Amino acid sequence: DADVTQTPRNRITKTGKRIMLECSQTKGHDRMYWYRQDPGLGLRLIYYSFDVKDINKGEISDGYSVSRQAQAKFSLSLESAIPNQTALYFCATSDWGGAETQYFGPGTRLLVL
Amino acid sequence: GENVEQHPSTLSVQEGDSAVIKCTYSDSASNYFPWYKQELGKRPQLIIDIRSNVGEKKDQRIAVTLNKTAKHFSLHITETQPEDSAVYFCAGINTGTASKLTFGTGTRLQVTL
Numbered sequence: 001d002a003d004v005t006q007t008p009r010n011r012i013t014k015t016g017k018r019i020m021l022e023c024s025q026t027k028g029h030d031r032m033y034w035y036r037q038d039p040g041l042g043l044r045l046i047y048y049s050f051d052v053k054d055i056n057k058g059e060i061s062d063g064y065s066v067s068r069q070a071q072a073k074f075s076l077s078l079e080s081a082i083p084n085q086t087a088l089y090f091c092a093t094s095d096w097g098g099a100e101t102q103y104f105g106p107g108t109r110l111l112v113l
Numbered sequence: 114g115e116n117v118e119q120h121p122s123t124l125s126v127q128e129g130d131s132a133v134i135k136c137t138y139s140d141s142a143s144n145y146f147p148w149y150k151q152e153l154g155k156r157p158q159l160i161i162d163i164r165s166n167v168g169e170k171k172d173q174r175i176a177v178t179l180n181k182t183a184k185h186f187s188l189h190i191t192e193t194q195p196e197d198s199a200v201y202f203c204a205g206i207n208t209g210t211a212s213k214l215t216f217g218t219g220t221r222l223q224v225t226l
Contacts, residue, residue, distance in 0.1 A: 042218035100145060100206055100214055104156040
């Protein structure tokens with residue numbers, strides 16, 4: 001879905017480095033999410049935000065932080081990257097309401113050496 | 114919180130055969146169950162969903178069934194085709210009180226010729 005974009009699409013970094021993954025959406029949705037995907041573990045929620053002033057931890061928030069700069073932008077930061085944060089990261093959005101249909105970005109593949 | 118378990122983790126079927134993926138959930142108040150398909154290298158996308166007020170929903174070759182008493186729901190794909198090969202994720206949520214989807218760990222479906 002071209003309405004949800006992520007940058008960068010691929011990133012290689014070293015242990016201890018700070019990196020930021022960015023997500024932008026043009027769908028006009030209030031809700032935004034960050035997931036990580038690991039083989040055999042499915043999609044695990046890192047953080048989510050229901051509006052610019054709302055930030056919530058997901059099930060695996062340790063080692064991560066987020067910033068909701070605007071309705072359309074939600075960034076994920078790794079303050080000091082470690083190898084077990086190597087994963088595929090997805091941003092997603094959903095509209096307000098009961099359907100909870102989520103629209104995913106294309107993903108960012110992160111490798112921490 | 115909600116816990117969603119998904120089986121099997123991998124499934125191989127011959128083209129034209131049917132495939133069934135099963136999920137169980139823990140929160141009896143959950144009322145919305147979507148299924149997402151993730152093709153290789155692509156983002157997850159919603160393919161079908163079901164609400165707790167119905168027992169079955171069909172869309173061409175795919176169908177989802179829900180058994181609220183047993184707290185399980187299943188994805189059925191008939192007349193499988195090579196393009197059905199993907200990872201499938203189930204998810205659940207109580208849209209009245211919960212704020213985020215809980216995903217299963219995924220099933221890798223391989224349709225062989």
